[in-house]
Every structure is written in structure tokens, then in C-alpha cells.
Amino acid sequence: MSFNIEEGRYVILGSIDGLLATLGIIVGVSVVSADNSIIVTAGFGGAIALALTNGLGSYLAESTIEHGKLVRAEKSLLRKLSNTYVASQSRKRIVKDAITHGGASFLASLIPLAPWVLGAGSVIASVALSLITLVFLGVYAGYISKQNYATSVAKMVGLGTLIVITVQLLRLGHFV
Amino acid sequence: MSQIKRLVLDVLKPHEPTNVEVASAIGDIQDVEGVNVSLYEVDQETENVKITVEGINVDYNLVRQTIENLGGVVHSVDEIIAGKKIVEEEETLHDRG
Numbered sequence: 001m002s003f004n005i006e007e008g009r010y011v012i013l014g015s016i017d018g019l020l021a022t023l024g025i026i027v028g029v030s031v032v033s034a035d036n037s038i039i040v041t042a043g044f045g046g047a048i049a050l051a052l053t054n055g056l057g058s059y060l061a062e063s064t065i066e067h068g069k070l071v072r073a074e075k076s077l078l079r080k081l082s083n084t085y086v087a088s089q090s091r092k093r094i095v096k097d098a099i100t101h102g103g104a105s106f107l108a109s110l111i112p113l114a115p116w117v118l119g120a121g122s123v124i125a126s127v128a129l130s131l132i133t134l135v136f137l138g139v140y141a142g143y144i145s146k147q148n149y150a151t152s153v154a155k156m157v158g159l160g161t162l163i164v165i166t167v168q169l170l171r172l173g174h175f176v
Numbered sequence: 177m178s179q180i181k182r183l184v185l186d187v188l189k190p191h192e193p194t195n196v197e198v199a200s201a202i203g204d205i206q207d208v209e210g211v212n213v214s215l216y217e218v219d220q221e222t223e224n225v226k227i228t229v230e231g232i233n234v235d236y237n238l239v240r241q242t243i244e245n246l247g248g249v250v251h252s253v254d255e256i257i258a259g260k261k262i263v264e265e266e267e268t269l270h271d272r273g
Contacts, residue, residue, distance in 0.1 A: 073190040076221040077249050086190055086247035 006093075007100045008144040014054055014104030015137055016156075020163050022047055022109040023130050026116065027167045030123050040116050047109030055102025062094040108133065127164055134160040179233040181262050184255035187225050189248035195225060201242055207233045226254070 025046040029039050070090060074081050081087050110117075111133050112126035134156045142152030189198065199213040208231040217224035229239055240250050257263060 073221050073247070076219065077188055077190065077247070079249055081190075081247050084247045085193060085245050089192065 005144055007096065008140070010058060010097055010101040011104045012137060012141055012144075014101045015108040015133070016160075017054055018047060018050055018105035018108030019111060019130050019133055019137075020160060021050055023112040023126055023164065024167045026112055026126050027123055027164075028170070036116055036119060036121050039121060040113060043109070043113040043116065047106055047113065050109060051102040051106035054105040055098045058101040059094060059098035062097045066090040066094055130164070131157060131160055178258045178260070180236060180256060180258045181230065181232070181234070182255065182257035183227075183229045183234055183236060183239060183253065185227045185229070185239070185243070186251040186254050187227050187243055187248045188222050188251055189225060189243070189246065190222055193246050195223075198225070198227070198243070198246055198248070201246060202227065202229060202239060205235065205238050205242060207231045207235065208239075224251075 022043050025043050026039055029042045033039070070081050070087060073086070112130045114129060115121045115125035135153050138153030138156030139149055141147070141156060142149040145152065193201075195213045195215060199211045202208060202211045202213075208229055210230045212226075212228040214226045214228075215223060216226055227243070236253075243250060255265070
């Protein structure tokens with residue numbers, strides 16, 4: 001399966017969402033309980049909810065944009081485009097983007113959860129795995145944007161670290 | 177009915193599918209031996225192309241259907257060559273003047 005630039009956008013968006021939001025859940029829940037099953041359940045719940053909202057969000061947003069494009073083309077061509085190759089390609093793009101966004105979000109959510117699922121759960125392991133994934137994501141983003149790989153990785157890991165630090169600060173002064 | 181050997185069509189189409197895809201789709205039609213898609217004008221939403229189709233027995237309806245399925249509209253049929261041999265347009269005195 002090859003990804004074009006449009007899908008690359010959803011791979012990056014979904015992965016960052018899944019990775020960091022799930023990491024946030026793990027860090028937050030681990031303050032209250034160190035029980036593996038509670039953290040895994042909370043993490044999976046978050047992962048599924050994120051995947052569904054990202055997928056549905058993309059579906060609705062892309063449907064709106066694609067429908068607008070079709071209507072504008074129809075006005076210029078003075079004909080309906082329903083039941084044409086153009087309309088079917090448009091529908092395929094909407095579904096592909098929704099699956100890519102939701103799927104990337106879900107798969108990335110599994111990364112910080114993996115140590116807990118395997119029974120070797122620790123916040124440090126989740127943070128480390130997430131940061132390593134952000135390095136790969138940075139390389140991928142650099143490849144897509146034709147940017148310097150080091151800059152792209154630094155940006156991705158830097159932003160990820162910022163979020164991890166923010167979540168850790170919240171953990172220190174936890175309100176629960 | 178004699179067989180159509182060449183069709184020249186003036187077509188308005190959206191930017192997607194690309195002209196490469198359009199040429200390839202028309203080229204896949206039975207009895208079509210060659211296709212030329214030339215871009216004439218590009219607008220914000222559409223582009224105007226001249227499509228030349230050659231073959232032993234070109235089915236105009238099939239070519240039009242393929243173009244319409246790809247989102248295009250045939251504005252006019254600018255040239256048709258049918259029969260046993262290809263007859264090119266002759267220059268008349270009027271054209272020379």
C-alpha cells in the first residue's frame with residue numbers, strides 16, 4: 001500500500017494524536033493507580049475513542065471538501081458528475097483518508113501501551129518508546145516535506161518532549 | 177454504416193482525472209489504435225482538450241461514454257474520417273485567401 005502526500009498528512013496527524021494522547025492517559029492514570037489492567041483498559045479506551053473520532057472527523061471534513069470540489073466542477077462543466085469516475089474517486093479518497101487517519105491513530109496508540117500490555121509497564125518505557133516513534137515519524141515527515149531530516153526529527157521530538165514534560169508537570173501537582 | 181477511422185473532439189473536463197488517465201482510458205477502448213490528448217486551455221476548475229482518436233472502427237458512442245464517465249463533456253466533434261481510406265481536409269481557394 002503506497003501513501004501519497006495527502007495520506008501522509010493523515011499518517012502524521014493520526015500518529016501524533018494516538019501516540020501522545022495515549023501517553024497522556026497512561027501518565028495520568030499511573031498517578032492514581034499502578035495496576036496494569038486499569039492502565040491498559042484506560043489506554044485502550046482512549047485509543048479506540050481517538051481512532052473513531054479521528055476517522056469520523058476526517059470522513060466528515062473530507063466529505064465536505066470533496067463535495068464542494070465536485071459542485072464547483074459541476075458548475076463549470078454544466079453537468080452532474082454523480083456516477084462518474086470522478087465521483088467514485090472522490091468517494092474512495094474520503095474513505096481512504098478516514099481509514100488512514102483513524103488507523104494511524106489506533107496503531108500509534110498501541111506503542112506507549114505495549115509495555116503495559118506485555119506486563120513490563122513503566123511510564124519511562126512508554127515515554128521512551130513514544131520518543132523513538134517520534135524520531136521515525138520525524139524521518140517520515142522529512143521525507144514527505146523534502147526537508148532536512150535532522151530538522152524534521154528535532155521538531156517532532158521537541159514537540160513530543162514538550163507534551164511529555166507538560167503531562168509530567170500535571171502529574172507532579174496532580175489534582176485527583 | 178462505414179467505419180470511423182478518425183475522430184477529433186473538443187472536450188471540456190475537470191483537472192482530475194489527468195489527461196494521461198484520459199488518454200489511457202480511451203486507448204483501452206476496443207478497435208482504438210491511437211489517441212492524442214492536447215491541452216488547449218486551463219481554467220480554475222476545468223481544462224479544454226482536443227482529443228484525436230484513430231482506429232480501424234472507432235465506436236463514437238463508446239468514446240463519448242468513456243469521456244463522460246471520466247467527468248468530461250464533448251463540446252463538439254471537430255473532424256470525422258470514415259470509409260475505406262483516410263481522406264484529409266483539402267485546402268480550398270477560400271482557405272488560401
